[in-house]
Amino acid sequence: MHIYLPVAEIPVNLFLIVGLGAFVGIMSGLFGVGGGFILTPLLFFIGIPPAVAVSTQAVQIVASSCSGALAHWRRKTLDIRMGTVLLIGGLVGSTLGVWLFAFLRSLGQIDLAVQLFYVVFLGFIGLMMFVESLKALRGRSAPRKRGHGWGQGWPLKVKFRTSGLYISAIPPLLVGLLCGVLAAIMGVGGGFIMLPAMVYLLKMPTKVVVGTSLFQITFVSVFTTILHSATNHTVDIVLALLLLIGGVVGAQLGTRFGARLRGEQLRILLSILVLGVSAKVAVDLVRVPAEAFALFWEATR
Numbered sequence: 001m002h003i004y005l006p007v008a009e010i011p012v013n014l015f016l017i018v019g020l021g022a023f024v025g026i027m028s029g030l031f032g033v034g035g036g037f038i039l040t041p042l043l044f045f046i047g048i049p050p051a052v053a054v055s056t057q058a059v060q061i062v063a064s065s066c067s068g069a070l071a072h073w074r075r076k077t078l079d080i081r082m083g084t085v086l087l088i089g090g091l092v093g094s095t096l097g098v099w100l101f102a103f104l105r106s107l108g109q110i111d112l113a114v115q116l117f118y119v120v121f122l123g124f125i126g127l128m129m130f131v132e133s134l135k136a137l138r139g140r141s142a143p144r145k146r147g148h149g150w151g152q153g154w155p156l157k158v159k160f161r162t163s164g165l166y167i168s169a170i171p172p173l174l175v176g177l178l179c180g181v182l183a184a185i186m187g188v189g190g191g192f193i194m195l196p197a198m199v200y201l202l203k204m205p206t207k208v209v210v211g212t213s214l215f216q217i218t219f220v221s222v223f224t225t226i227l228h229s230a231t232n233h234t235v236d237i238v239l240a241l242l243l244l245i246g247g248v249v250g251a252q253l254g255t256r257f258g259a260r261l262r263g264e265q266l267r268i269l270l271s272i273l274v275l276g277v278s279a280k281v282a283v284d285l286v287r288v289p290a291e292a293f294a295l296f297w298e299a300t301r
Helices: 014-031 036-045 050-074 080-107 110-138 170-186 191-201 206-231 237-258 263-286 292-300
Strands: 002-005 010-013 157-160 165-168
Touching (some): 002 014, 002 237, 010 014, 014 237, 036 050, 036 263, 050 206, 050 237, 080 110, 080 157, 080 170, 080 206, 165 170, 170 191, 170 206
Antiparallel strands (some): 002 010, 157 165
């Protein structure tokens, strides 16, 4: 059963899109990420223009992240105060990111820029997480010490009771800022950057990281979607609704599965997924299209 997408201007299989939304929803609940780093390349692969994919799937991130965040809030594994500080930085970052997205689009380079961002950021983060998690599973890494984390001597210190931290608010603001920029340019919630930063830089306990990340991702994704819709007009509401339906259900299933796995196991599974997506995007960048017309279409679209 096919349905036409008015903004993307292509027909797609209805059940395929809902299934993609459900799959990414499971990833969201399982790993505490918005799932955009998986969904956006998957939309590339089925023919959705990158500019439309980046702008539209943020709606699905809102649904899956909100669903997952509520589940963690009920379990009291969500640090509202830390999430709010991250959110403030994220809103500023997403505003800057949408402006940069519009600038690159005006130059006709947005598709290439988005794909290059995926290869560089996903490859680096995925490799770093994989090596660390593999060492932890093999028992070669020393236990992670709980401390004040990055920027412990900085001003504006705040007590984050749920996380058990007393640190400056500046490092979380900077982490949120970076994730906001990535959310706008790459169409991601920023969880694949935020999770390692929260664990290794801010020294937050793993059990609190997932829910707090989803809390920040939810609001930043809402803000980013509104900005993209008003500025770039690349949000396809039909595609967004189909992804949303699958994402809400999948997030609840992912949250249940994630409760049964250790933090090291979750991180190594996420790193493998990140590396796989990065490799596929890199291959598509250098692969010669089967038809010469594809090159002409990409150059003139």
